[in-house]
Amino acid sequence: MAKYGEGDKRWIVEDRPDGTNVHNWHWAETNCLEWSRNLLSKLLSDLTIVDGEGNLYIKTKEVDKVEGEAFINIRKGKIIPGYEISVSLSWEGEARDADGKSLLKVDGSVEIPYIADENADEDPEIKVTVMDEGPIGRRIKDAFLSKGKPIVLEKVRVYVQSMAKGGPAKEELEIKKPSTNESSSSPAAIAPSTATATSTATPTPPAQTKKDTKGKKGFKSISLTEKFHCRAKDIYEIMMDENRWKGFTQSNAKINREVGGQFSLFDGSITGINQELQEGKLIVQKWRFGSWPDGIHSMVRLTFDEPEPGVTIVKLTQTDVPEEDRYGNSTVVENTERGWRDLIFYKIRAVFGFGV
Structure with a gap:
């Protein structure tokens, strides 16, 4: 966003003495990349995928990488999320025999190359790899694809929904939300509404x-x-x-x-x-x-x-x-x-x- 004194003045707000963006009327942008890393790490780390079914034990370990950009824009009190990120996480699995003896332990990774606001209504692509591609390793990988992929997608949808609600800017938005008895001369009162926005309020x-x-x-x-x-x-x-x-x-x-x-x-x-x-x-x-x-x-x-x-x-x-x-x-x-x-x-x- 341009600073005061630069660019088109219709989109720029001169600083108020109290530093307040009243009712979030003016454009405000919050960087959400670090917040996204923290939330996705919390959502995707240490998840039990399979616990004994078919003598397999699989769980995610931790989120290794969240890269890209993520931000929340607020204009006239409307939340406008923007994000294009990739996510990598690690997982581990083990196959045991009927007596509980370990047959093979493997490590693997999950790559989600593209999570973006433009595809918010679609589930992203998920790539699963395993370090051991032998018969047992492939069986563990297939179990992760069958049982783990829906769990990972569910957690990604939680992230997408959290961004839609304002992410880390939600608290600020709630604090600055216009009151019901707001004067009719205020910006929020005279702002033209759209068909898709009225039901939000x-x-x-x-x-x-x-x-x-x-x-x-x-x-x-x-x-x-x-x-x-x-x-x-x-x-x-x-x-x-x-x-x-x-x-x-x-x-x-x-x-x-x-x-x-x-x-x-x-x-x-x-x-x-x-x-x-x-x-x-x-x-x-x-x-x-x-x-x-x-x-x-x-x-x-x-x-x-x-x-x-x-x-x-x-x-x-x-x-x-x-x-x-x-x-x-x-x-x-x-x-x-x-x-x-x-x-x-x-x-x-x-x-x-x-x-x-």
Whole structure:
């Protein structure tokens, strides 16, 4: 950020005698790299991954490296996180026989090359290596991939959520938050609001979300039509059966098959509630990404039409998709549409062989 006396004066604030940035109205930036190192070390160190299952014992040791940049910007009281970091940590494993005698002890490493705010709604790539690539060493490594990768991703999501809430600047933000009886002439009172920001200050009840966002700027719709050579009931079952979902996406899911039931997809990145279900014909769901502003839900409508036996046309309509996420990224609509195509419909074809 430019210093006073330099750059565009519209973005610069002359120092007040008391040094106060009132209500965080002016741009304030906090370096979070060291804070990120400390938090990720706390989250990822000394984690038990496997404790005796299959006569294996695996745990993480410590975070060896956190490099890159991380900061929190606050403008008009709005949190704008920015980070691009890589993380390295070490782990150890042991295989024992049925009598508890050690067969092999190994050391390994985990590399997370890219954790960034632009991909906050996606899980990062994780690379796992082991020092001994023999049969037992590979078995220990495979166990880490199976059991440890979800644990590591869960901890990374905690970090991402902590940054979204303000990281080390959160306390300062709370202290300087405008009071409810603030004068109407104050900057916070006259600041123009956006559709994605209003629910952060005053959460909208889920039942009112569609009504409140419909027709407002900042929201768009997605429409896709896909053809599959299979029965309509097959596609419906894949979408509504959590074990099949896990099979083709290789990610965790929890799916309740009842109207009013909740679901969680892609390791919790997507959550929602079933609104209407007709087996083999219709799925209507209230649906959101975790990176969207609080209180914002879209509506997903999937229809399954079987014009002839063995041919199914799936029509997707998703309304009230916010153009920006809580971090200010403006690629939400494009990423959501790409996710349906590449991570869901394409995966169904690739894994189950339902061609176009």
